[in-house]
Structure formats: C-alpha cells, structure tokens
Amino acid sequence: SGALRLVLADQLTHDLASLCDINMADDVVMLCEVQDEVTYVRHHKRKVAFLFSAMRHFAEELRRKGITVHYVTLDDSKNTGSFTSEVGRAITLFAPDRLILTEPGEYRVRAAMDEWRQVLDVDVEIRDDDRFLCTHDEFSIWAEGRKQLRMDFFYRDMRRRFDILMQGDTPIGDKWNYDADNRESPDLTQVVPAPYRCPPDDITKEVLTLVAARCADHFGSLEDFDFAVTRKGALEVLAKFIDERLPLFGKFQDAMIEDEPWMYHSHIGFYLNAGLLTPLEVIKAVEQEYHNGNAPLNAVEGFIRQILGWREFIRGIYWLKMPGYAALNYLEASRPLPALFWTGDTRMNCMRQSISQTARYAYAHHIQRLMVLGNFALLTGLDPVMVNEWYLVVYADAYEWVELPNVSGMVLFADGGYLASKPYAAGGAYINRMSNYCKNCVYKVTAKSGKEACPFNYLYWDFLARNREKLGNNARLGMMYRSLDKMADEKITQVKADALDFFADLDKGVV
Numbered sequence: 001s002g003a004l005r006l007v008l009a010d011q012l013t014h015d016l017a018s019l020c021d022i023n024m025a026d027d028v029v030m031l032c033e034v035q036d037e038v039t040y041v042r043h044h045k046r047k048v049a050f051l052f053s054a055m056r057h058f059a060e061e062l063r064r065k066g067i068t069v070h071y072v073t074l075d076d077s078k079n080t081g082s083f084t085s086e087v088g089r090a091i092t093l094f095a096p097d098r099l100i101l102t103e104p105g106e107y108r109v110r111a112a113m114d115e116w117r118q119v120l121d122v123d124v125e126i127r128d129d130d131r132f133l134c135t136h137d138e139f140s141i142w143a144e145g146r147k148q149l150r151m152d153f154f155y156r157d158m159r160r161r162f163d164i165l166m167q168g169d170t171p172i173g174d175k176w177n178y179d180a181d182n183r184e185s186p187d188l189t190q191v192v193p194a195p196y197r198c199p200p201d202d203i204t205k206e207v208l209t210l211v212a213a214r215c216a217d218h219f220g221s222l223e224d225f226d227f228a229v230t231r232k233g234a235l236e237v238l239a240k241f242i243d244e245r246l247p248l249f250g251k252f253q254d255a256m257i258e259d260e261p262w263m264y265h266s267h268i269g270f271y272l273n274a275g276l277l278t279p280l281e282v283i284k285a286v287e288q289e290y291h292n293g294n295a296p297l298n299a300v301e302g303f304i305r306q307i308l309g310w311r312e313f314i315r316g317i318y319w320l321k322m323p324g325y326a327a328l329n330y331l332e333a334s335r336p337l338p339a340l341f342w343t344g345d346t347r348m349n350c351m352r353q354s355i356s357q358t359a360r361y362a363y364a365h366h367i368q369r370l371m372v373l374g375n376f377a378l379l380t381g382l383d384p385v386m387v388n389e390w391y392l393v394v395y396a397d398a399y400e401w402v403e404l405p406n407v408s409g410m411v412l413f414a415d416g417g418y419l420a421s422k423p424y425a426a427g428g429a430y431i432n433r434m435s436n437y438c439k440n441c442v443y444k445v446t447a448k449s450g451k452e453a454c455p456f457n458y459l460y461w462d463f464l465a466r467n468r469e470k471l472g473n474n475a476r477l478g479m480m481y482r483s484l485d486k487m488a489d490e491k492i493t494q495v496k497a498d499a500l501d502f503f504a505d506l507d508k509g510v511v
C-alpha cells in the first residue's frame, strides 16, 4: 500500500511539500470538509463557501492529473466531523503505510497532528511548509536576543536574501521604505477600477446551497458570491490588480472612500493564504512591473513590503510565541465585544461602513481593519479574546497565524510592544484625513467634547489617561503624554465624563 496525504483547506498548492513526491499508483490524497473546523469559531458564510469550493476544485484538478482523491463533503453521511476522526477513518479505509502532512497554519491543528503520532496506527511524517519564505528556525535565529522585534530590520534582511528591488547591496532608489509617499488622502475624482468577479460555476453553486443550509446562523452574506476558487482564477485576480491598481496602490494605500471597499488593494490575501497563489511568484511579478516601467517604486516597494516583510514577520512571531501569545492582555482590557460588531448598527459612519462591508464581502482593507475597527477596539478596551475571535470569523483571509499577531500585537498592544513600537491609537482627525466617512456622519469630527463630538476624539485622550501606568513611559507616545499633562483639569474631567457617557450608551447599544 501507499501513503495517505492529507491536504487542508489552506494548502491548495499543487507542489505542496506533502504532494511533491506523490506516487500516483499507490498513494491517496485526502481532503475533508469537517464540522469542527466550520464551527470552532463560526466562520463567515462566504469564507466557508470560498474554502469548500476551492477545495472541491483543487480535488478535481488532482483527479484530472490521475491522482486518487478521497474527498469527504460536509454532508456525507459517513463524515465524522473532525480532522482526527476523519484521518482515522481514512486509515481504516485505505490501510496506508504512512501518513504524510504539511505542517498546518495553526497551532491548534499542529497540536492535534502531533498527537496523531501517538494515537494513529501508522507512521506520521510532518513536512515543513516551504511556501513561506522564512523558516521557523531562520526566524528564531533572527529574533534571538532582541527584546522587541521590528519589521523594518527583518524586511531589509529578506530583501537582501531574496535579492528583491536591490542594486548590489543597496536598495533600489537608496531607501528601503517609501511609506512617506503612501499616505495620500482619497482622490474622489478618480474612478476606482471595478473588482474582479467570478460568477459561480456548478461546483460553487452546490457549495453555496450547502453553506446556506448548514451555516444559516453564521455571520455574513453569500449574496453575489464572486471569489475566484481556482489557481487560474486567482492568477487572473493578480493580473487584474497589476494592470489596473498597482500603480496607485502606494499613493492610496491608507485611503478610504464611502461605499468603496476595494480601493487600490490587491484582494489576493484569500488566495495567498489558501495556497492558490504563492508569495514569491506574487513578489516577482510585482517587482517586474517596476523594472518594466509600469508602476512607480513607492507602489511596488510598498506592496512587496506587505508580503515579503509583514506577512512573513507576522507568521514568525506567531510560531515563536504560541501558545502563550493568544492569552496576552498587557492593557488588561476586559470590555465585552459590543453587538454592533455583528450588526453594524451604529451611527458612527466609519464603523458602519467597515462592518457592513465586512458582512457583505468577508473583506475590509488594512486601514479599515487597523485604524477604524481596530482603533475602536483599542480605545474602548475590548477583551482581546473576543476581538480575536471576531477577526478570525469575519475575514475570508483569516487564519490564526496571521490574524492573531495583527490583532493582539498590532491593534490591541496586548503583547506590550513586542510586535509594534506603540499602539496605533488615533482620534477622528486621522479618519477624516484618510476618508470621506465623516461628511456623512451624525457625529462631528471637529467637535472635541459633548454628545455630538466624534467619539474617537475624547476616547483617544481617555485611553491615554486610563493606561498611563502601562504606556506613560513609551518613548513614541511622549509627545502625546506631554500634551495630556498640559491639558487643563476641566478639560480632562470633560474627556472622562464624555467617555463614561459613551460607554453607558455603548452598553445600551445606542452609539
């Protein structure tokens, strides 16, 4: 008999470590849709539909290559509902001589796999996931002895190692980072190109029916499902991004426009994280656009930094710091997640826009996640466990390895500054500068206090005052604390009273 090779929903890559040496005559590849994974957090309907359809298409592609595939659908009457029990069942069915795996993206799944070595009556071989560009060992060597980790230094090393946008030993253009050029306010006269759309084929239609029935009470919408579900489709998304959006990606990277969820972003996170695209091919394709003169350096460098820098850095931290990282709560935040995160029922226009788009598309771009939703969660002191669960549920590109460090490290400062040098806290002026949301908001972004004022304005100072003991010594917040110290007593009393009123309204669900 041959090997049983398990492929998870986020491992849909034809040359995956556990598939590359397949013996077509004897081996079986297994994929399974299991209830435990659908509900350990109750994922957005669109996310489940995307993954199941992509898994089914991938299985078809393997079959077309002549590979034997054991595919278990969620509604298969024999489906036992978990990875462990389904792998056990496949072992009885096929009596393989070994089980070959690629290490999973999540610690939770890795822990289960490590147990399989004991409980399964077969040899278990877990291979490194070589789709990532920095191995766990390389990252821990880089991190060793550093009290705080800074993405910028990691990114420079990665640029050198992979020779991306380099001129010998120096970066092209002589600067490593062009973020200073990447903070323009939105230009409302520019028409944002229409996003890629892939109408459902028969496989996707069947999945949509299944998900509508089985996940009826999950968050989010399946309406007009149009994700790519194959590698071919994902390559089209990438090509469309490169042609139509990349040149302006840098300039408008942080900009937000009402009713415009897609902006100049790439929308490839879903596909990268599920394995339909690989990071290095994306980076090379985008670098080439610079060399061809089709896109400016600030756009190309800014985009490459997200994938070669941030994505690898975030993953490195996850594996270095788990399982402890998930429990960190440096600021001792404990407010339960308000219902408005699920309903979008709020008068704060920036929050309503970001949440309703998230419900509709299982997508929001980085600045909505960080500076609107994240900023709200940080300033109001929401419980990190609940905030993490929300982000893991609602985005179709979310897996714990990438969601957790972004939320606990970047947004909530729950790791005390290991990942980010300061909390990304901001008042309404930032959102007003980067968006047109405030024009249609009942709150006044220019008002600093009182019922009509933009809540971010006083929540910002209240946050700093409340967390002085934990943040007062942070060098990067020095200027803000000096401003707070200079604030008249009445003004501070007003800030605190406004914040208390806001929290009372938040509890009542009327902000």
Ligand code: FAD
Pocket: 264, 265, 266, 267, 268, 269, 270, 272, 273, 303, 306, 307, 310, 311, 312, 314, 364, 365, 366, 367, 369, 370, 374, 391, 392, 395, 397, 398, 399, 402, 403, 406, 407, 410, 411
């Ligand atoms: P683009 O803006 O076009 O960027 C290109 C690619 O760069 C992304 O597809 C992604 O692969 C990578 N990238 C960019 N920023 C980051 C980052 N901070 N960390 C890791 N990769 C990055 N990204 C996820 O893939 N999954 C998540 O669950 C996730 N959760 C997030 C939660 C919060 C609170 C924040 C602030 C960010 C989160 N991100 C997450 C990072 C980022 O917001 C998304 O990768 C991005 O919005 C996806 O859209 P896009 O493909 O259009 O990205």
Ligand code: DLZ
Pocket: 007, 008, 009, 010, 032, 033, 034, 035, 037, 038, 043, 047, 048, 051, 104, 105, 106, 109, 399, 400
């Ligand atoms: C997120 C998810 C969902 C909803 N369903 C499945 C599934 O049915 N089968 C599967 O193989 N993987 C699923 N996943 C992804 C896993 O929960 C997990 O996040 C990744 O495999 C990373 O370890």
Ligand code: SF4
Pocket: 348, 349, 350, 351, 427, 428, 429, 431, 432, 437, 438, 439, 441, 442, 443, 444, 445, 454, 455, 456
């Ligand atoms: Fe958001 Fe404040 Fe602007 Fe309203 S005024 S959209 S709450 S930043």
